[in-house]
Structures are given as C-alpha cells and as structure tokens.
Amino acid sequence: MIVVHHLNDSRSQRVLWLLEELELPYEVAHYQRNPKTLLAPAELRSIHPLGKAPVLEDGAVRVAETGAIVDHLIEAHGQGRLRPERGTEEARRYVYWTHYAEGSAMPPLLLNLVFAQLPKRVPALIRPLVRSISEKTQTSFVDPQIATHAAFWEASLAASGWFAGDSFTAADVMMSFPVETAAARALDLARYPNLATFLKAIHARPAYQRALERGGAYAYA
Numbered sequence: 215m216i217v218v219h220h221l222n223d224s225r226s227q228r229v230l231w232l233l234e235e236l237e238l239p240y241e242v243a244h245y246q247r248n249p250k251t252l253l254a255p256a257e258l259r260s261i262h263p264l265g266k267a268p269v270l271e272d273g274a275v276r277v278a279e280t281g282a283i284v285d286h287l288i289e290a291h292g293q294g295r296l297r298p299e300r301g302t303e304e305a306r307r308y309v310y311w312t313h314y315a316e317g318s319a320m321p322p323l324l325l326n327l328v329f330a331q332l333p334k335r336v337p338a339l340i341r342p343l344v345r346s347i348s349e350k351t352q353t354s355f356v357d358p359q360i361a362t363h364a365a366f367w368e369a370s371l372a373a374s375g376w377f378a379g380d381s382f383t384a385a386d387v388m389m390s391f392p393v394e395t396a397a398a399r400a401l402d403l404a405r406y407p408n409l410a411t412f413l414k415a416i417h418a419r420p421a422y423q424r425a426l427e428r429g430g431a432y433a434y435a
Contacts (some may be wrong), residue, residue: 216240219261219269221254222247223433225280225391226268230429232284232387234421238291242428252331280391281316284384296384304379311377311385319392322359326399329356360400364409367393371408375415382419390416394434 216233220226220242233240245255245267259265262278269276270283277286288297298304329352333345367389370377378385393413397403403410416422417435426432 215273217243217271219243219245219258219267219271220429221245221258221267222430224254224267227425227429227432227434228280228387228391229268229270229283229287230425231390231422232287232296232384234424234428235296235384235387235419236287236291238287244430279316281312281388284312284388288384292384296382296387298379298383308378308383308385312388315385315388315392319363319389320395322356322363323392323395323399325356326352326360330399357400360396363392364396364401364406368406368408371412375408375411386412386416391434398434 216238218226218229218233218240220230222245224247230240230242245258247254254265254267256265258267258269262269262276264278266278268280268283269278270286272286272290275286275290277283288295298308329348332348333341336344367377374380376382376386377389393409397409397413401409403413422435426435
C-alpha cells in the first residue's frame with residue numbers, strides 16, 4: 215500500500231494529485247503546521263530526519279522530496295502515462311521543468327515568505343527597522359526575481375498551455391505549486407493570462423478535486 219505523509223498547505227498536495235491522476239490506491243497520514251510558526255510538527259521527524267513533507271512509502275520503499283517522489287511514481291506505476299516519449303524534445307522539457315520547479319522556481323518564493331514573516335517574529339522594539347529592511351529587500355531583489363520567473367512561465371505556456379509539450383504531464387503537477395504560490399503571494403494574474411488559464415485548467419481536473427478531498431484544506435487552490 216502507498217502511504218503519503220501529508221502536511222497541510224504544502225508541496226505534498228501535488229503527490230496526492232499525481233496519485234489521483236494515476237488512479238492508484240493510497241492512504242494519507244495527515245500532519246498540521248503550527249499555526250504560529252507555520253512549521254511542520256515534530257512527529258514528522260520520526261518519518262524523515264529533516265521532519266518535512268512529503269514522504270512517500272510504497273511498500274518497502276520510502277522516498278522524500280517531491281521531485282523524487284514524482285519520478286518514483288511515474289517510473290514504478292506510470293506505465294508510460296503523464297510523461298512524454300523518451301528521447302523527444304518534449305521529454306527533455308519534461309525533465310527540465312520537473313527539476314526547475316524546486317531548484318529555481320521556489321527559492322525566491324521562499325524568500326518572499328521569509329521576509330514577509332520576519333517583522334512578525336522579532337521584538338517590538340526593533341520591528342520598524344526589520345520591517346523597513348524586509349520591505350526594501352522584497353522590492354529591490356525578491357519581487358524582481360519572482361517577476362522574471364513569472365514572465366518565463368507565461369512565455370513557456372504560450373504554445374500549448376502546458377509546460378512540457380502539447381499535453382498535460384507530471385511536469386505540470388510539479389509546476390503547480392510554484393505557480394499557485396506566486397499567484398497567492400506575489401502576482402497580479404491579470405498581467406499573466408497564460409498562468410491564469412493554467413491554474414483554471416489544473417483546478418478543474420477531476421483528479422485535482424479528488425486530491426483536495428483527500429488532503430483537506432489547501433490555501434493555494
């Protein structure tokens with residue numbers, strides 16, 4: 215049996231969605247963030263030393279990191295589904311986007327979250343100074359980085375509406391979290407019609423809706 219160790223409002227929602235797309239049976243072990251710190255609970259450390267989600271158990275196999283989990287599910291259970299034919303240009307793009315989603319797209323979005331939260335986590339006496347530094351860093355560095363990535367996504371979706379070719383693949387599952395996070399925190403989607411269309415398309419997929427039912431409340435949907 216496949217078990218997903220799932221944290222609310224996290225990357226692990228993508229794993230539930232992919233499992234639904236592949237129509238695989240699975241169980242969900244639910245974990246909730248601390249509402250004040252937004253950190254994962256300590257119980258997750260008994261599953262993985264870093265104490266982060268998602269972690270997938272597939273029989274005797276245990277896999278962490280969303281991209282590695284997606285690769286495992288596609289290779290072990292995909293039966294050729296949700297990935298382009300090997301050796302094609304679409305396959306090259308598929309590999310690129312599945313790695314880019316975490317390797318390049320998420321770091322500026324994490325910085326966006328850190329600098330937004332930082333003034334709330336310091337003593338009141340220095341809060342105005344920290345807020346000023348955070349806002350200047352956001353506007354001078356973080357926001358331009360996110361805008362650069364968003365423009366790249368927008369252009370990449372122009373041809374077909376999907377990231378790795380003419381049809382939906384697991385690369386779109388991987389890219390969903392950066393796009394959803396950016397839309398929620400940093401972007402005016404009126405300026406990015408292709409991104410808006412992409413989000414509308416993935417949110418309408420029956421498998422996506424089923425994953426929401428299994429995973430529970432998800433802020434970025």
